[in-house]
Amino acid sequence: MHSKRVRFITVFALLTCLLWLFGLGWTLKDYMLGTPSSAPLSSAEEDQVDETGALKIVALGDSLTRGTGDIEGKGYVGYVSDRLKEAGKEISLINLGIKGLTAPLLAEQMKEKEIGRQLGQADIILMTIGGNDLFLGGQTLSDVSEASITSLEDAYLLQLQTILDGVRAVNTEATVYLLGLYNPFVEFENGELLSGVVRGWNFKASELLAKDAKTVYVPTYDLFQQNVNDFLFTDHFHPNEKGYALMAERVAALIAGAGEGGQR
Amino acid sequence: MSDITLSVQGLRKVIGKRTIIKDLSFELKRGEVFGFLGPNGAGKTTTIRMLVGLIKPTSGTIHICGLDIAKHFTKAMRHLGCIVENPELYPFLTGMDNLRHFAVMISGITQARIDEVVRLVGMQDRMNDKVSTYSLGMRQRLGIAQALLGKPDVLILDEPTNGLDPSGIREMRAFIRFLAEEEGLTVLVSSHLLHEIQLMCDRVAIISKGEIIRVDSVQQLLSSEERLVWRLEPIEQGKAILRELASIVNETEDTVTTPYIEHEVGEWNRRLVEGGVSVLEMNRKLPALEDLFLELTGGESID
Amino acid sequence: MINLVQNEMTKLVGKRRFVVIAVIIVVLLSMFTYAQAKEAESIRERLGTVDWRTELQQQIVDMQNRLSSSGQWREQIQIQIKQSQYYLDNDVNPSEPGAPTFIRGFVQNSAELFLPLLVMIIAVDIVSSERSMGTIKLLLTRPVSRFKILLSKYIALILSVSVVIFLFGSLSYIVSAVMFGNQGWAAPVLTGFSSQGGELDISGVRLVSQWQYIIQQFGLAWFISVVVGTLSFMLSILMRSSAAGMGTMLACLISGAILSNMVSSWESAKYLFMVNLGLMDYVSGSAPPIEGMTLGFSLSVLAVWMLGSLLVSFTVFMRKDIY
Numbered sequence: 001m002h003s004k005r006v007r008f009i010t011v012f013a014l015l016t017c018l019l020w021l022f023g024l025g026w027t028l029k030d031y032m033l034g035t036p037s038s039a040p041l042s043s044a045e046e047d048q049v050d051e052t053g054a055l056k057i058v059a060l061g062d063s064l065t066r067g068t069g070d071i072e073g074k075g076y077v078g079y080v081s082d083r084l085k086e087a088g089k090e091i092s093l094i095n096l097g098i099k100g101l102t103a104p105l106l107a108e109q110m111k112e113k114e115i116g117r118q119l120g121q122a123d124i125i126l127m128t129i130g131g132n133d134l135f136l137g138g139q140t141l142s143d144v145s146e147a148s149i150t151s152l153e154d155a156y157l158l159q160l161q162t163i164l165d166g167v168r169a170v171n172t173e174a175t176v177y178l179l180g181l182y183n184p185f186v187e188f189e190n191g192e193l194l195s196g197v198v199r200g201w202n203f204k205a206s207e208l209l210a211k212d213a214k215t216v217y218v219p220t221y222d223l224f225q226q227n228v229n230d231f232l233f234t235d236h237f238h239p240n241e242k243g244y245a246l247m248a249e250r251v252a253a254l255i256a257g258a259g260e261g262g263q264r
Numbered sequence: 265m266s267d268i269t270l271s272v273q274g275l276r277k278v279i280g281k282r283t284i285i286k287d288l289s290f291e292l293k294r295g296e297v298f299g300f301l302g303p304n305g306a307g308k309t310t311t312i313r314m315l316v317g318l319i320k321p322t323s324g325t326i327h328i329c330g331l332d333i334a335k336h337f338t339k340a341m342r343h344l345g346c347i348v349e350n351p352e353l354y355p356f357l358t359g360m361d362n363l364r365h366f367a368v369m370i371s372g373i374t375q376a377r378i379d380e381v382v383r384l385v386g387m388q389d390r391m392n393d394k395v396s397t398y399s400l401g402m403r404q405r406l407g408i409a410q411a412l413l414g415k416p417d418v419l420i421l422d423e424p425t426n427g428l429d430p431s432g433i434r435e436m437r438a439f440i441r442f443l444a445e446e447e448g449l450t451v452l453v454s455s456h457l458l459h460e461i462q463l464m465c466d467r468v469a470i471i472s473k474g475e476i477i478r479v480d481s482v483q484q485l486l487s488s489e490e491r492l493v494w495r496l497e498p499i500e501q502g503k504a505i506l507r508e509l510a511s512i513v514n515e516t517e518d519t520v521t522t523p524y525i526e527h528e529v530g531e532w533n534r535r536l537v538e539g540g541v542s543v544l545e546m547n548r549k550l551p552a553l554e555d556l557f558l559e560l561t562g563g564e565s566i567d
Numbered sequence: 568m569i570n571l572v573q574n575e576m577t578k579l580v581g582k583r584r585f586v587v588i589a590v591i592i593v594v595l596l597s598m599f600t601y602a603q604a605k606e607a608e609s610i611r612e613r614l615g616t617v618d619w620r621t622e623l624q625q626q627i628v629d630m631q632n633r634l635s636s637s638g639q640w641r642e643q644i645q646i647q648i649k650q651s652q653y654y655l656d657n658d659v660n661p662s663e664p665g666a667p668t669f670i671r672g673f674v675q676n677s678a679e680l681f682l683p684l685l686v687m688i689i690a691v692d693i694v695s696s697e698r699s700m701g702t703i704k705l706l707l708t709r710p711v712s713r714f715k716i717l718l719s720k721y722i723a724l725i726l727s728v729s730v731v732i733f734l735f736g737s738l739s740y741i742v743s744a745v746m747f748g749n750q751g752w753a754a755p756v757l758t759g760f761s762s763q764g765g766e767l768d769i770s771g772v773r774l775v776s777q778w779q780y781i782i783q784q785f786g787l788a789w790f791i792s793v794v795v796g797t798l799s800f801m802l803s804i805l806m807r808s809s810a811a812g813m814g815t816m817l818a819c820l821i822s823g824a825i826l827s828n829m830v831s832s833w834e835s836a837k838y839l840f841m842v843n844l845g846l847m848d849y850v851s852g853s854a855p856p857i858e859g860m861t862l863g864f865s866l867s868v869l870a871v872w873m874l875g876s877l878l879v880s881f882t883v884f885m886r887k888d889i890y
Contacts, residue, residue, distance in 0.1 A: 003361075006577045009585075013576070013726035016733040023786025030773075030783065031759070031850065031862050066632055094614060094621050098631045114624050114655045316708040318889040341710040348708070352701030356581040365577060368570040369709040410705065 054092040057081060057124045060106060064128040064179070065097025069233030070241045076179070077126055079248030080255070087256060094118055102132045103159035110166040120170040124255060128179045129163070130156055134201055135184075135237075144193050153201060157208055164208075164215060175258060176215045177251055180205065182224035184237045216254060220247055267293050268330075269343075269418050269450040270315070275324035277310060284310055286474045288324070292418070292452060297444045299465035299482075300454035301557070307474040308454045309349065312422050315452075316346045329417050342370070345416035349423065351407025355396035359387060359406050362395060363413065370414040381409040385439075401432045408439070419443065420452045425460060437464050458557060470560060477560050489556050490524035495545035502541040509535060524548055571715060575723030579689065588685050588731055592738050595681070596673075600746040603669060619660045627651050646853055650760055657757070659774070665751030667777045669743035670736065671784065675851060678788040679844045680820055682735060683795035687816055689727045690799035692809035693720050694884070699808065703889060713885045717804075721877070724800055728792045736785060756780040758850055780850075787846045794840065794869045795820070801876035804884050820844075827856040837864070840872040 059065045059077040067075020074082070081093045096115065098105075106129050109115055119125065133156045134140060140149075160178075167176055180202040183195045198221060206217035223246045224231055224239070231243035239247065270292040277285040285307050292298050302308050313319040315326055317333050317340075326333045331340035353362045363382070367373040382388055385405040395403065404424070411419055424440065425433045441464065443449045455461050461468050462482060469479045478485070495518060496502030503520055506512060509532050514521035522532075529546075536543055579585070614621055630648045634641060654661045662668050694717075697703040706716060754777045775783075795816070802812035823841020836842050837857040843865040848855065850862070 003577070006573055006580055009580060009730070010573050010576045010726065013730045017726055017729035019782075020729055020732055020786050020789035023782040023784075024790050025786070026779075027783040027786050027850065028866075030775075092614065092621075094625050096624065096628045098628055112652070112656075114620055118621065118624060313704075313889065316704075318704060318707055320886070320888060338710040338712055341708060344708070346708050348704045350701060352705065354578060354581065354700070354702060356583075357577065361577060361581070365574050366705065366709065368574060369706075369711050371710075414710070 054090040055084065055124065056092045056122050057094070057126060058118050058122040059093070059095045059097055059126040060110075060119075061097045061126075061128040062101040062106075062132055063097070063099040063238060064131065064247075065095065065126065066099050067095075067097070067244065068099055069235065069238030070244050072241060074244070076128075076239075076244045076247040076251065079245055080126065080252045083248060083252040084255065087252075097128070100132055101129065103129050103156050103163065107159050107162045107166065110163060116166075116170045119167055119174075122171060122174045125167060125171075125174050125176045126179070126251065127163075127176060129160070130181055130201065130205065133159075134181060134198070140194070140197075142190075144190050144197060149197050149200075153204060156201075157204055160205060160208060164212065168212070174214070175255075176209075176212075177218050177254065178205065178209055178215065179247060179251070180217060180219045180221060182220045182228075184224070184228065184232055186225070186228045218247075218251055218254065220250075223247065223250070269294050269328065270452065271327045272315070273325045273327075275311065275314060275326065276322045277314065277319065278322045284474050285314070285321075288471075288474075288476055290469055290476065290479055292450045294417070294450055295444055295448045296466045297440060297451045297453060297464055299461035299468035300452060300471060301458060301461050301468050302454075302456065302471035304456055306471045308456075308471060309422060310474075311471070312346075312348060312420060312452075312454060315420060316344065316348060317341065318348065342414060343417045344420065345411030345414060345418070346420040347404075347407045347411055347422060347424065348420075350426070351403045351410075353395045353403060353406060353410070356394065358392050358394055359398070360391040362406065363391075363410060366410050367413055373413055377413065377415075381412045384412065385409045400427050401429070404428060404432070404436070412443075416449065418450045418452065422454050423456075424453060425455070425457075433460075440464055470557065472560075485556060486550050489559070491521050491549045492524040492529065493545075493547040493549055494520045494522065494543065495547075496520065496536065497542045497544055501539065502536060502543075505536055505539045505541060506532065521549075568715065568719060571711070571719030572722045572726070575693075575720050576726065579693075579723065579727055584689050584727070585730060585734065588688060589734050589738065591685065592735055593742070596739055596742045599673060600669065600743055603672075604746055607664070619662070620655060623651055623655050623661065627655070643853060646760075650757075653760075653772070654757060659755050659757055661757070665748050665754075666740055666743040666746075667751045667754065667781060669747055670739050671756070671777065671781055673739050673743075674736075674781070674784045674788050675847050677735070678784075678791050678847050680824060682732070682788055682792050683820055683844070684817075685731050685735070686728050686792045686796045687799045687813060689731070690724055690796040691803050691812040691816060693724055693800060694803040695806060695809045695812060698889075707889060714881065717881060717884045721797075721800060721880075724796050725793060728796050729789065732785060732789050732792060752776070752778045760851070783850065784847060787850065790866070790869070791844050791846055794873050795844075797873045797880075798840070798876050801880045804880050804887075833857075838868060840869060843868045 057077075057080070063069075065075060065077055067073050067078060070078075072078070075095075075097070077093070077095050077097070081091050084091050096109070096118070098109070101109070110119070134152060136152075140152075164176065167174070181198050183191065183198045185191050185194050188194075202217075202219065202221055206219075209215045209217045224243065229236075231239055231246065233240040233243075268291050272291070273289050275285055275288040276283065288311060290298075300308050300311070310319065314321050315333075317337055320334075328340040329343040331343070333340040353359075354365065357365065359382075360378075363378050367378055382391055385408055387402065387405055387409060390398065390402060395406070398406065404427075408421075408424075411421075421440070425436050428436060437460075440451055440453065444451050444466075453461070453464060465482055467479065467481050468485065470477045491513060494502065494506065499518055499520075503512070503515065506520055506522060510522045510525070510528070512520060512522060533543060533546070610622055614625060627648055630644050630651070634644055634648075651661065662672075692699075694703075697706060707713060709716075755774045756777050757772055758775055758780060759773045798819070799812060799816045802815055803809070806812045806815070819841050823839070823844055826836060826839065826842050827845060834857065837860050842856055843860070845856065846862065846865055846869075849865070855861070
């Protein structure tokens with residue numbers, strides 16, 4: 001009595017209905033009865049190397065690497081990559097910066113397998129670390145005692161060494177650029193005192209880096225020494241886009257120079 | 265099987281605190297056209313909806329061919345065909361698809377039967393067109409075809425001539441008479457048009473405010489209300505004589521109206537002539553149902 | 568009974584409901600696939616690589632950065648990070664490029680709102696349209712019990728839901744296969760994550776093929792749609808106009824989507840049907856809206872709602888006076 005089309009659709013609908021019921025049943029069986037992990041995960045294809053001939057940049061570190069304060073969200077890492085691209089280089093970039101990261105946390109992060117793999121493939125490693133270790137989110141500003149600074153410093157340098165060792169464990173070739181600290185609190189009450197602390201901190205860090213020929217310390221202290229507010233974001237802590245651009249200029253110049261002059 | 269095809273006993277419907285239908289009882293016989301007459305809002309449609317099972321009565325029973333619709337709904341409905349209000353069909357389907365749709369809901373209806381009812385209502389040419397392209401008259405006919413599919417014993421049509429043009433109305437009337445006389449169906453027709461009922465029905469129930477005021481054959485109703493209009497000369501003298509003999513229904517300047525009582529009219533005439541009144545004209549008048557209705561309901565308007 | 572069901576299917580086909588739904592799906596699909604293709608392109612551009620590990624690592628770091636500033640989303644993100652990390656550690660690509668991966672994501676995102684909406688197009692007027700057209704008077708004066716008539720309508724609804732889901736699946740396959748290619752059916756997918764107290768539990772994690780995962784997803788999507796369809800069906804009976812039914816159901820679905828994100832402290836909200844529609848989140852392993860909800864719990868809640876509304880539907884429909 002019914003048209004063939006409707007009969008076909010009805011039968012077809014019935015079949016799809018059964019299919020979905022089967023799917024639902026299968027899900028129930030799997031999740032309700034909780035079939036335990038059958039086979040351990042097979043880790044197939046190991047270490048497939050990035051076949052592109054691009055210059056691989058890996059950025060590690062804290063909010064500065066992430067780009068906090070930059071309205072474009074690029075941070076110095078983004079601007080470095082932009083500049084290199086403008087110069088005609090092919091760039092592959094991964095930014096692993098995490099806001100609020102301290103040296104111990106970074107050391108922890110580097111233990112991750114994939115991070116290790118990424119670092120292993122890197123040609124250039126950019127790093128900012130230490131700001132959170134020293135300033136403790138501005139806490140240090142109110143309590144600048146010799147003893148507390150020293151203990152912070154010692155702990156930091158120990159971790160920094162661990163980090164560098166970690167990098168070298170997976171990659172002996174890449175050049176590591178560590179950007180130093182600046183003093184965002186220059187114009188505050190204890191600013192002068194803190195400036196001294198930052199200089200000392202930077203000095204020790206650069207000393208530590210000097211042990212490895214392919215590890216470059218990039219100072220930023222001087223960039224923010226004058227007219228600091230022109231280069232800082234409204235939080236008076238992170239750089240703004242101008243500040244980041246200054247930092248990037250310096251780093252990009254170093255990378256370009258290294259590329260032209262071969263090994264330093 | 266008895267001759268009673270539809271029997272209604274003590275039907276009542278209460279909605280909230282209002283009693284919409286008050287104690288209706290009537291019976292329909294095979295082969296008759298029964299009129300359901302009343303003004304809009306009198307309860308015709310509610311009653312019809314109860315007859316076809318759309319509304320559940322508060323109390324009372326409805327039997328179709330001896331089957332109680334409350335207890336044996338599907339069996340009873342097997343004997344019933346109906347159109348309630350407008351013949352609403354699926355506009356996005358063709359006429360044939362519509363009929364098939366309803367045919368599969370009744371057991372044992374074949375394609376041959378569908379073709380038969382289509383021929384009966386004369387819709388052969390348009391069956392493969394979508395109903396949305398039909399005129400009202402065509403929809404009405406398709407509606408009837410649908411109602412006739414199951415070879416019903418009782419056909420219930422709510423306002424079947426509503427919205428039809430004069431020739432459509434004539435056709436419909438003839439068709440309903442045909443169904444009753446030739447096919448032996450019981451047809452229940454509701455209408456608020458007295459004229460309609462008068463022309464179409466054998467018997468009529470007059471319903472007002474949810475009550476049946478009167479059930480009678482159309483003939484009976486009309487004859488009991490027959491009048492005689494007298495034109496007399498001189499009129500004043502004639503009026504005086506007639507007043508003594510009969511109850512005057514109406515007087516004008518030159519006429520007098522009395523009930524028509526066959527075995528007394530000759531006597532009245534003789535007395536008038538004896539009294540020196542010459543009878544210029546005696547006019548026997550069949551009343552329209554309009555008058556009748558006004559009389560029965562005490563002046564309630566019809567529309 | 569089969570005839571009655573076919574009657575209902577005839578009407579649905581006659582109303583061109585399936586065509587309308589197919590068109591809606593295709594329009595949305597082409598937008599989504601285009602957006603997805605653009606997105607993939609921009610990631611490639613930003614990272615300068617096509618290595619999925621790099622991409623995933625970047626995503627993890629991006630999420631870690633969002634953690635500090637995301638209040639109530641914290642838990643969700645944390646679980647997502649751990650899950651992504653698990654994929655990375657086990658060398659499983661969570662988004663193998665290709666049609667199957669697209670379908671997987673599309674179903675996941677559509678199951679709570681888009682698919683139910685499509686189902687509503689059918690469900691919400693399956694009874695009330697008969698009422699507004701007036702055909703219900705003819706339908707209910709046949710020698711067929713009201714129970715059977717309603718049952719045939721409900722069965723037709725279930726069948727239609729199945730067809731809609733199928734249309735959804737097949738159309739998204741066709742469109743995405745054109746855009747992204749056909750590969751990746753056998754790609755591994757990790758499933759069986761569960762989260763408790765904001766912690767990701769990986770004890771039940773299994774590796775399944777993507778095609779298997781997709782069929783399971785569709786099974787769940789089907790169930791969600793059937794539940795929403797059943798509720799709309801009830802509204803279709805209770806309410807005179809299709810528009811009112813549609814509006815009510817829509818309000819429920821949307822409030823569900825909103826509630827799911829903020830009811831974590833309103834414990835008893837977990838008995839509301841709309842909070843339980845995120846069945847797929849259990850399978851993919853994101854945190855449930857309210858602590859302690861599980862797949863089994865949600866399925867039971869939905870089933871109870873479904874049975875309840877069926878009961879109401881049939882009782883009301885069988886007693887209702889038709890004016």
